[in-house]
Structures are given as C-alpha cells and as structure tokens.
Amino acid sequence: MNQKIAKADEKVQKIISEKRKKDADDRKVGSEIFDNKTLETLYKLSNKNYIDVLNGEISTGKEANVLKGIKGNKYFAVKIYRIATSDFKKMNFYVDGDRRFKSRHGNKRQLINSWVSKEYKNLERLYKAGVKVPKPITYLNNVLILEFIGDKEGNPAKTVKYNPPKDIDNFFLKVLNEMDKFLNNAKLVHGDLSAYNIMNLNEEPVIIDVSQSVIYNNPISKELLERDINNLTNDFKKLGSKITKEEIEEKLGVKDGIILSLKN
Numbered sequence: 001m002n003q004k005i006a007k008a009d010e011k012v013q014k015i016i017s018e019k020r021k022k023d024a025d026d027r028k029v030g031s032e033i034f035d036n037k038t039l040e041t042l043y044k045l046s047n048k049n050y051i052d053v054l055n056g057e058i059s060t061g062k063e064a065n066v067l068k069g070i071k072g073n074k075y076f077a078v079k080i081y082r083i084a085t086s087d088f089k090k091m092n093f094y095v096d097g098d099r100r101f102k103s104r105h106g107n108k109r110q111l112i113n114s115w116v117s118k119e120y121k122n123l124e125r126l127y128k129a130g131v132k133v134p135k136p137i138t139y140l141n142n143v144l145i146l147e148f149i150g151d152k153e154g155n156p157a158k159t160v161k162y163n164p165p166k167d168i169d170n171f172f173l174k175v176l177n178e179m180d181k182f183l184n185n186a187k188l189v190h191g192d193l194s195a196y197n198i199m200n201l202n203e204e205p206v207i208i209d210v211s212q213s214v215i216y217n218n219p220i221s222k223e224l225l226e227r228d229i230n231n232l233t234n235d236f237k238k239l240g241s242k243i244t245k246e247e248i249e250e251k252l253g254v255k256d257g258i259i260l261s262l263k264n
C-alpha cells in the first residue's frame, strides 16, 4: 500500500473503530470493503479540502455506503459506491436511454463513475429548479459529497419510513409540492420514489437518492412515473394519509405516467 492510500485508509479506519465499538463482529465496514482506488479517491478529496475526516457511517445500502464527513465544523454526507456489489444491469438500463451519458461505460468502474456523475448532475438540476434535495458539493470517481441533512450536532435526519411525519396529510402536500417542481421544472422523473427516499427534516421533506432519475423524454420515464406515483400513494396510505391517487395526479399534472405540461 503506498503512502497516499495508507493515509486515506487511516481515515477510513476511524470509521471502523467507531463501528466496532458498536458491533465487534462487524468486519464488513470500512476499508475492508473499500478498494485501494476508492481509498485513493477519498484521499484526493481530502487533499482538495473537501473533507478532513470521515466520522461514522449513516447507512449501508445495497450498492453504496453513506458516511459522515467533517470539514472544519461542518458535516457532509459522503456517498461511496462499492465497485464489487453494484447492480450493473440496473445501471446500464438507466444510463442507456440518457444522451447525457454516452458509452463511457466500457467496464464496471467506468459505469459506476457515470452513475455517480449522473446522480450529481441530477441533484444539480433539481437544486437549481428549487427542489428540496441535498445540495451537491462535488464528486470524484465513485464518491459523491453532499450537503448533510440533519442537525448541527451531526445527527442525520431520518427517512419518512423511520420517522413518520406528525401531520401526514400536511407533510404529503409538501412532498407533492416538491414533486411538482421535480417533474414540471426540473423535468426529471425520480424512478425510485418511496418513504425510504424522502427524509423528514423537522417535518419538512427532502428528496434523496436520484441516481436513477431520468429526463422526462427518456423512453422509460412513463413507466417509472407510474410506478413512482403508485409507490408514493401506497406508502403514504400506510402512514394514514387520505389523499387519493387521482388527487396526486391532479396536483402533479400527470395522467397515466405522462406529464401533461410537457406533452407535445
């Protein structure tokens, strides 16, 4: 291991030691799952002054780990895609129909890098359209740095799934307001919308996880939008919302997966 990597690894080791305090048997966290190239990427980002240290893990997902990064006295979310366990069939499917990402994905690593740049560009587009998403800070290879959604002490907010809103219909209306901007201003379809990908930050929704989001004119967007609306309706119904699918479609200006304002 060269020195640069060793230094980055030291930072990642801090995460491991924290995690091990909680669970001595958990050996899958930290540098054991991050390959040398990822450690090098983290090292470069810290060299460019985006992060001082990585401090704790927020989430271990199917394809990515979200860690807490600290720079000065500010927190950031650092989303790291794992090369070994990513679903390449899925990634290819979503990247293919998008002319922003032309065949730069000859191998796994390149495909993941395209995927990360897609998530970053989607976030940028959404942020500019005024949708409440984490502000994208930067990305490099398989690592994405985002605004931290949580409190000043560094406690991350939870998703709606784990922290259901107090006033469900009121919160749902706020979600629909964000989705209206998502579709009609940013002209993107989320593609994986559910209670798992909406955070509850002091009873305000923040939409996350937009790597698979596609531009409305992508051939798969109609199918994705129909699925998103069904999932959203079902998840909020389970939480006690009385709002119907028809009301949602009306509010968003959508019929059968088609965005009416963008029909031509």
Ligand code: ADP
Residues within 6 Å of the ligand: 058, 059, 060, 061, 062, 063, 064, 065, 066, 077, 079, 134, 146, 147, 148, 149, 150, 156, 157, 158, 159, 196, 197, 208, 209, 210
């Ligand atoms: P995936 O579902 O693909 O693993 P997500 O982008 O949904 O990735 O992030 C996983 C989890 O990490 C989220 O459910 C949330 O708890 C946490 N998280 C994601 N982004 C942030 C952020 N910007 N600030 C704080 N926590 C975050």
Ligand code: MN
Residues within 6 Å of the ligand: 196, 197, 209
């Ligand atoms: Mn998610």
